[in-house]
Amino acid sequence: MDFRRQHIIGQFIADFICLSHHLIIELDGKYHQIPEQQISDQERTEWLENNGYTVIRFTNEAIIADTEKVLTAIKTYITKEQLL
Helix, strand or coil, X not given: CCEEEEEEECCEEEEEEEHHHCEEEEEECHHHHCXXXXXXXXXXXXXXXXXXXXXXXXXXXXXXXXXXXXXHHHHHHHHXXXXX
């Protein structure tokens, strides 16, 4: 499993992507709490999902405070996806 950082997809740049699983990991800071940005993020997620990707978002705080939980969530998604 290979993750790439800052990968271009269409008009967007994914924070992290695993191409073999069509999985995008987005890291959201406080900027993403602004209502206008939340709308933009939703439109972006919809575009990516309509183009065959799954988007999982984590806050920066979650990554810092509980890295293991974040990694477990990613591993759980990939495991479930492999079973399909």
